[in-house]
Structure formats: structure tokens, C-alpha cells
Amino acid sequence: MSVKSAKSLYLRLVTDIDFLMLISQISSKEECKRILQELGYDFTWEEWEIATTKLQIANSEDDELTEEQLRWVSGGITRRSGTIFKFIEDLMR
Numbered sequence: 001m002s003v004k005s006a007k008s009l010y011l012r013l014v015t016d017i018d019f020l021m022l023i024s025q026i027s028s029k030e031e032c033k034r035i036l037q038e039l040g041y042d043f044t045w046e047e048w049e050i051a052t053t054k055l056q057i058a059n060s061e062d063d064e065l066t067e068e069q070l071r072w073v074s075g076g077i078t079r080r081s082g083t084i085f086k087f088i089e090d091l092m093r
Contacts, residue, residue, distance in 0.1 A: 005041050
């Protein structure tokens with residue numbers, strides 16, 4: 001388990017729309033966790049929090065956000081009851 005793994009997943013979700021759509025269509029937390037672990041993403045909720053906080057701080061230090069980042073911040077990419085990031089957070093708790 002590692003912060004590096006959590007950061008890698010976060011970045012892949014932001015940059016790989018096909019992967020994002022695949023993950024967002026998984027119906028259960030157990031299935032999602034199994035698939036993510038099979039793909040090599042293995043981290044705790046605390047490691048996810050550390051990784052996402054570091055990435056958000058790094059993004060906030062940039063002068064401008066990309067269109068894709070703006071969509072994420074404004075909730076343009078969602079998963080039923082919230083963002084895919086909320087789903088991942090719930091999964092890891």
C-alpha cells in the first residue's frame with residue numbers, strides 16, 4: 001500500500017476518460033476494490049487522503065486550471081451520488 005499508488009490512480013482518473021468510465025460503471029464497492037487491486041492500485045484511505053491533498057495543493061498553486069480540471073472541480077464528471085473521487089473515498093473507508 002502506498003501514497004504513490006493512490007496518486008497514480010488519481011492522475012489516471014483525471015487523464016484517462018475510458019478508465020474513468022469503466023470505474024464509474026462498477027456497481028459495487030467490493031467489485032471496484034477488487035478490480036483496482038488487480039490493476040495494482042493498493043492503498044489505504046489515509047494514503048488516498050494524503051495523495052489527493054498533495055495533488056490539490058499542487059493544482060491550486062498553478063495560475064490556471066485546464067478545461068478538464070475545471071470540469072472535475074465543478075462536478076462535471078459524476079458517479080450517481082457524487083464524484084468518482086467520493087466513491088473511491090467511500091470505498092477505502
